[in-house]
Amino acid sequence: MTESFAQYNFQPFIQTALKKIGFKQPTPVQQRLIPLISKGKNVVGQAETGSGKTHAFLLPIVNTLDPKVQGVQAVITTPSRELAYQIYEAAKQLLESQAKLIVHNYVGGTDKKRQIEKLGHLQPQLVIGTPGRVHDLIKEHALDLHRVHYFVVDEADMTLDMGFLKDVDAIASVMPEQLQIMVFSATIPPKLQPFLRKYLSTPEIVKISNKTVISPTIKNWLLSTKGKSRNELIYKLLTMGEPYLALVFANTKTRVDELTDFLRSQGLRVAKLHGDLTPRERKQTMRAIQNLDYQFVVATDLAARGIDIKGISLVINDEIPRELEFFVHRVGRTGRNGLDGTAITLYSPADDAQITELEKLGIAFQPKVFRDGELVDTYQRDRRIHRHKQQESLDPKLRGLVKKEQKKRKPGYRKKIRRAISQEEQRKRKLERRNRH
Structure with missing residues (x-):
């Protein structure tokens, strides 16, 4: 039976947003992750690019944000500004009809002073940003994370490669103990394991592999x-x-x-x-x-x-x-x-x-x-390897003739060798026919 987003009982505003975006059926990674995240499980997800993992964590998080609570309820970090902007745009699409639910994007290279001033007046319910800038806002006592329920670390292996894991560690360390953590990564390198052991208690590990490594298209x-x-x-x-x-x-x-x-x-x-x-x-x-x-x-x-x-x-x-x-x-x-x-x-x-x-x-x-x-x-x-295997599969006598043919000889001699190979093959076929009868 084909699955649909209706089975997850998302709030009406999310169902409307999904229809507007054109999402009809959840992808395999969404089918696996949405129920786990909705149940409050810590998750380590491995999925290929383009698998739909962004909405796999955004949908259940946005579905539970409380507009009555003026404070940060979810933080999503990702290592590059472009990725942060993409997640931010996806979140805005889902929250288009919900004016009381506020999402802010914090990345390096933007006006930090202005961000600090705004946070002094209003804290968003959803924060998306790069680890360095989010950590900076915490150090400035501008971002209040004492009410956070969800922490998502997206592209964790890339976060590690770019040297941002210390910032992510520092962010996690100031969050409440009762915290649901989701880590998403294309690979799980050994250097990422200490962080996972430190913050994730008995996580659900979900690995979604594409049916083919590269799309048939x-x-x-x-x-x-x-x-x-x-x-x-x-x-x-x-x-x-x-x-x-x-x-x-x-x-x-x-x-x-x-x-x-x-x-x-x-x-x-x-x-x-x-x-x-x-x-x-x-x-x-x-x-x-x-x-x-x-x-x-x-x-x-x-x-x-x-x-x-x-x-x-x-x-x-x-x-x-x-x-x-x-x-x-x-x-x-x-x-x-x-x-x-x-x-x-x-x-x-x-x-x-x-x-x-x-x-x-x-x-x-x-x-x-x-x-x-x-x-x-x-x-x-690797044609040479294939040629070697092909020769090894020949009859020993034929293989010897082939080796002789490969030697530099006069043109007339080569014809004789080819003729001999042909005659030997004919002789073998006759023997096979006789054996069948």
């Missing part, structure tokens, strides 16, 4: 650089078709700058996204991308973790990410909502080990090569 291609310039190859890939919106991933900020400068020098209108941009620059760039002022975007992995850039039809990996789990996040930026997408990964022989590890994770690549200005199918990347 995505063509996942592998292109050998063969010693050619990556800049030139990427320019060729971007201009050989007409992508609606193309996203190129690089591993470092320096490489993003270098590649952006090159593509711009070739006449392309290119946006870039990385951590060194000022908050104003990042916000302006995101708005311009959403408005389709740019057809091409070059970014670090920050853009792969939850930033919702709609309409991406092409993803190019300038390099394989250092953390292999980021590969799925990158590729998952395209082929969304049932639309077709293409992901192209550039690689060199030095990347063979990483490609093999990705294949072990269940990621299938289709090798491609440039031919007459087009990308066409080519041989398997």
